Amino acid sequence: MTEQPPQLTGVVAYINLEGAAEASALYQRALGARELVRMPYKDEDGRLIHCHLEINGGNLMISDFFPEHGFDPEKPQGYTLHLQVPDVDAAWARAVEAGFEVVMPIQLMFWGDRYGQLKDKFGVRWSLATTPKA
Template sequence: MISAVQPPVLGGPCPYLSVSNAAKAAEFYVEALGAHEVMRMPPDDKGRYMHIHLVIDGGSLMLADAFPEHGAPLEKPAAFTLHLQVDDVDAAFDKAVKAGGTVVLPVQDMFWGDRYGQFRDPFGVLWSMGAPIKKG
């Protein structure tokens, strides 16, 4: 399940999120988004994690707790959205909301040809999901 060896980073750009509780965030992403945890460094004496590596839909997502004493304070996520293109946006979005996400933009048909919606996870990160509108 979880490798002791550093796994390769998958996909294109890899988000590295600093959140209020990296362990709980990892649990949320597993439940809400079907993430697979591939690596976790041991926590420090305060229970904080410097590195957790997840894979979601073939791409890597990295997590860490804030370490303000080392120049990495917790900051409110802003000015970005993490997007997942999925097969069934309605089902995937509902799963994320049931796991604890908060609807920002309900799933709806959009002018560019996708069903699309946005939710904010319990750690403040904005996510969007989309799937091509099925014709017929």
């Protein structure tokens, strides 16, 4: 499971969740994520202090909350994680089957993409889109 992670550049989302190990498993099922690094914390709760995922060629870092270290639980708000995929219908069906909730159904948008939004059980909002071939 742990492999040499890629050299990171640009902006990489790092989100805290209650249940990072469960989120990693969900993102693997729903989004085809690969877990590159998993660092468990030294407690009986099974919390992860760090988890590095690769999703659709991009990187996502997740960890549990650690109130004892100043990282109190907060509800996700004000952001959407976006995946530009070759086949939005297939990616969408996989995510919905894994339990993601539809927020905005897939539709043809004014900028040309077929686009929709989902929310996972952790409250994280995801958008998926495909640019149709001309």
